[in-house]
Amino acid sequence: MDCLELLELISDYLDGVMEEDMLVDLESHIHACRKCQIMVETTRRTISISKNCFYTTSIPKAVHTRLHYTLRMKIKK
Numbered sequence: 001m002d003c004l005e006l007l008e009l010i011s012d013y014l015d016g017v018m019e020e021d022m023l024v025d026l027e028s029h030i031h032a033c034r035k036c037q038i039m040v041e042t043t044r045r046t047i048s049i050s051k052n053c054f055y056t057t058s059i060p061k062a063v064h065t066r067l068h069y070t071l072r073m074k075i076k077k
């Protein structure tokens with residue numbers, strides 16, 4: 001496996017939906033290749049950051065109500 005092949009398979013790898021023999025191939029490449037180690041690490045981090053953002057966008061109802069109230073007050077002034 002080379003870096004380009006790995007790049008194409010990285011989302012399957014991070015989703016954990018790879019076939020066993022592909023997985024072995026891929027992991028041995030990552031082990032030997034610093035560039036791909038960094039790429040996998042960066043991609044993994046990006047995914048977890050975007051997951052965190054997704055959670056913080058669901059605002060609790062009380063906060064939502066207060067926010068609307070505050071905004072309405074501001075508009076009135």
Ligand SMILES: [Zn+2]
Binds near residue numbers: 002003006034035036
């Ligand atoms: Zn590589």
